[in-house]
Amino acid sequence: MSKIKPSQGAPYARIMGVGGYRPTRVVPNEVILETIDSSDEWIRSRSGIATRHWASDSETVAAMSIEASGKAIADAGISAEQIGAVVVSTVSHFKQTPAIATEIADKLGTAKAAAFDISAGCAGFGYGLTLAKGMVVEGSAEYVLVIGVERLSDLTDLEDRATAFLFGDGAGAVVVGPSQEPHIGPTVWGSEGDKSETIKQTVPWDEFRVGDVSKLPLDSKGDIKFPAITQEGQAVFRWAVFEMAKVAQQALDAAGISADDLDVFIPHQANMRIIDSMVKTLKLPEHVTVARDIETTGNTSAASIPLAMERLLATGKAKSGDTALVIGFGAGLVYAATVVTLP
Ligand SMILES: CC(C)(COP(=O)(O)OP(=O)(O)OC[C@H]1O[C@@H](n2cnc3c(N)ncnc32)[C@H](O)[C@@H]1OP(=O)(O)O)[C@@H](O)C(=O)NCCC(=O)NCCS
DSSP states (O other): OOOOOOOOOOSEEEEEEEEEEOOSEEEEHHHHTTTSSOOHHHHHHHHOOSEEEEOOTTSOHHHHHHHHHHHHHHHHTOOGGGEEEEEEEOSOOOOSSSOHHHHHHHHHTOSSOEEEEEOOGGGHHHHHHHHHHHHHHHTSOSEEEEEEEEEGGGGOOTTOTTTTTTBOEEEEEEEEEEESSOOBOOOEEEEOGGGGGGEEESSOHHHHHHTOTTTSOBOTTSOBOOOOEEEOHHHHHHHIIIIIHHHHHHHHHHHTOOGGGOSEEEEOOSOHHHHHHHHHHTTOOTTSEEOOTHHHHOBOGGGHHHHHHHHHHHTTSSOTTOEEEEEEEETTTEEEEEEEEOO
16 A cells, blocks of 8 residues: 555646747748759759748857746736746757756746756657646646747758758747646657658767778868758658658547647648648548648747747637647657647
8 A cells, every 4th residue: 555645736737828939031033042953943842941040159058948938928918936847849949958947937937946957859859748737636746837949040050951941940938727628639749760761860979989981971161060960851751751650640539639620730830741741641521720830930849839839829820729730740759649729
């Protein structure tokens, strides 16, 4: 017989507020064409991307997160001191330790909230959301701040035709808090580590540090390239189109709803053709609003879903109380899908 008192949380959890931050600098495809042999038409038609935002020196991972979080906290109608945990999903914070979440928790003015980073690539928002829901329901935090933030421009090889045009920078945040009704459905998530080579960092930090020019990739000037994210575009594309539509359907089934019950679809913003294909496979009815933020934001990995969610709400294309299917997928390979009620 256990002597331990059970923890007490809320019956359910919900997203209470959302906020986003996009860096000031807008980068059109013409800038990408300075370093790769491509065309505006090719980039638009193959990826759907017209512009992306790239961060300036002052738009750090912490600074963008704080901006997005401030909006999410205000939108949730709570104060920073009420936040019990800060979860930051990022792959582009350059210090191995400490986690950037602690600095963000401090600068936001939380009351010593628990704070940690997670690494789940483009599924990072869904992973963070799932952890947050668990914390609220289990009772270890009443309100949890989930941040997806990336400065992927720091990890982009501008001479790599396969990725130079894809990535963008930004931060998106949500506050998850208590609810009397289920407003975050069961998460369908998983990993396929046998495909870990399909999206990866070109060179591990230790090999980069050794600096052996005979082994490291060099740029067109003959200098050692800084590590960047590389991918097997077609393999990832096929996986996303075939496997992720199934995962999205499983998330609908797990939530006990059909595509007809949906108001909004917010897939990871990886490629407009992947989005179009998923819409078709899932047979989403006309009335479902589909996030197509990739056109002006590019692929911002962990930030992409909260950024797209914030924009749909801000532009009136979606409204508070709408039922939305969110799905993230990427490096790992990992994925996470769930149905949520929009804040
Ligand atoms: C990257 C991506 C847009 C490339 O599109 P694609 O249609 O698969 O392109 P391919 O690599 O098959 O190349 C097709 C052709 O375009 C050419 N090409 C490749 N990159 C090019 C570029 N930047 N500009 C112009 N042509 C290019 C290739 O050389 C090839 O030419 P060929 O047919 O004469 O051999 C696409 O694969 C993709 O979006 N993949 C998934 C990305 C993703 O979701 N990543 C997840 C991160 S979370």
